[in-house]
Amino acid sequence: MRQLRYLPAVGSPYGVEVIDFAALRAMDTHRRRVLPQRPDFHVFALVGSGTGTHEADFHSYRLAEGSAIWVRPGMVHRWSDIDACDGPLVLFRPDFLSGFTAAGATTPACWHLDEQRLDLALLAAEHLGREHDTAASTPHRASPALLSHLLAALILRALPDTPARTDATRAGSRYTDVFRAYQGAVEEHFTHWHHVADYARALGYDVRTLTRATRAAAGTGAKTFLDQRILLEAKRLLAHTDLPVTGCARRLGFRDVGNFTTFFRRQAATPPAAWRAAYGAVDTRSVPPPPPAQTTLPAPYGA
Numbered sequence: 001m002r003q004l005r006y007l008p009a010v011g012s013p014y015g016v017e018v019i020d021f022a023a024l025r026a027m028d029t030h031r032r033r034v035l036p037q038r039p040d041f042h043v044f045a046l047v048g049s050g051t052g053t054h055e056a057d058f059h060s061y062r063l064a065e066g067s068a069i070w071v072r073p074g075m076v077h078r079w080s081d082i083d084a085c086d087g088p089l090v091l092f093r094p095d096f097l098s099g100f101t102a103a104g105a106t107t108p109a110c111w112h113l114d115e116q117r118l119d120l121a122l123l124a125a126e127h128l129g130r131e132h133d134t135a136a137s138t139p140h141r142a143s144p145a146l147l148s149h150l151l152a153a154l155i156l157r158a159l160p161d162t163p164a165r166t167d168a169t170r171a172g173s174r175y176t177d178v179f180r181a182y183q184g185a186v187e188e189h190f191t192h193w194h195h196v197a198d199y200a201r202a203l204g205y206d207v208r209t210l211t212r213a214t215r216a217a218a219g220t221g222a223k224t225f226l227d228q229r230i231l232l233e234a235k236r237l238l239a240h241t242d243l244p245v246t247g248c249a250r251r252l253g254f255r256d257v258g259n260f261t262t263f264f265r266r267q268a269a270t271p272p273a274a275w276r277a278a279y280g281a282v283d284t285r286s287v288p289p290p291p292p293a294q295t296t297l298p299a300p301y302g303a
Contacts (some may be wrong), residue, residue, distance in 0.1 A: 001076060001240040002032070006041035006093050012136055014144045015096035016151060018129040021045070021085045033079040036240055041093050043071040044155065046113075048087035048122055053080040056109035058235060058279055066113045068121070068158045075109065076236050088125040090151065097151055111160045124154040178205060178213035182222065190229050192253040196222045231267040234260075238276040245272045 009017060024033065047067040054061045054069055056077040061067070063085055071077050073094050113121060128150040135142035185199050193199060199222075200207045207222070214222040230252055237248045249260035264272045 002035065002037040004037050004039040004041070006039070006091070012132070014132075014135060014142065014147055016090065016092040016128075016132065016147050018125070018132045019089050019091070021047075021050075021082050021087055021089065024079075024089060025083065033082070036076050036078050038074065038076045038236075038240075039071065040073050041091055042073060042097070043069070043077075043089060043091055044158075045069040045089040046087045046118070046121055046125060046158065047085050048118070050084040050086050052082040052085045054078075054082070054110060055080050057232060058239070059109065061110035063110070064112075066115070066118045067110060068113055068160075069110050070107055070155075071109060076240055077109070088122070088129060090125065090128065090154070092151060097148060097155070107159060113158060117157070121154060121158040124150070124157050128154055175213040175216045178203075178209060179217035182210050182214060183218075183225075186226055186229055190226065190233070190253075191251065194226070194230065194253060196226060199226075227263075227267055231264065234264055234272070235268070235275060235279070238272055239279040245276075248272065 006015075008015075045068070047063050047065060047069075049065050050063075051065075052063040054063055054077065056069075056071060056075050060080070061069075063069070063082070128147065131143075131147055131150055135147065181203050182199055182205075185193075185203060189199070189202075196207050196210055200210055203210070205213075210222040214220065214225050218225055220228075234248060234252055237243055237251060238245070241248075243251065245261070246257045249257045252260065254260035254263070261272055264270075264275070268275060270278075
């Protein structure tokens with residue numbers, strides 16, 4: 001599994017970059033896009049035409065006109081087949097766009113836009129692309145704040161309506177802020193804090209407040225949210241690394257491999273070894289070997 005760092009291309013030093021599927025195909029001559037990769041940045045894409053497939057964290061998605069894809073930092077994904085897809089791809093650093101913590105937690109990796117919403121989203125992406133090109137070609141006209149606002153407008157235009165988003169809006173900013181703090185703490189400490197009470201003490205809230213905030217923002221309780229984050233990382237380690245099960249258990253803060261096995265079996269309805277056997281291999285027989293030191297991929301994809 002390739003770990004990808006965000007490395008801006010020449011002329012794109014603002015934390016955001018706009019390309020398209022055609023450019024990705026042209027620059028990825030070795031087709032490394034079909035292999036599992038784990039970026040430390042966001043990838044937001046719209047399929048304006050064509051069909052294909054995409055995989056993200058063990059889910060396969062059929063792509064067609066109107067598909068929206070949002071790969072968040074840390075996701076393991078691969079562009080299984082985008083040879084016939086056309087549309088914009090926006091790459092951006094996690095700190096470039098704030099205010100979407102709850103949306104990032106509840107939005108799937110892929111969803112579908114109807115014709116009207118797709119047309120508006122593509123217009124928003126085109127506006128962002130033009131401003132990005134202007135910033136790259138005429139630096140004195142560059143405005144990172146404007147780019148950030150245009151990116152936010154694009155994502156807001158494209159986000160699907162979900163019960164969790166509606167509930168979070170009703171709950172108000174207090175619960176949103178509490179959930180953001182909880183999600184950030186979970187992301188930082190889930191490998192060694194396995195109890196909601198640990199987060200409540202660290203953040204200065206009681207467990208009930210964290211549970212209500214998480215349910216309003218993410219549609220699930222605080223404990224379930226935490227368990228699902230641990231489970232997801234366990235699945236990634238089992239499928240995409242050579243760590244033995246005992247090593248995965250230690251990496252995730254389980255002192256005893258039996259406890260880890262019990263946790264995994266309860267959450268995934270299958271033991272860790274069976275999960276690894278089912279999901280731990282990607283067919284790479286038709287993929288050429290990766291290039292040597294130099295790469296022709298866009299800068300963030302070439303790390």
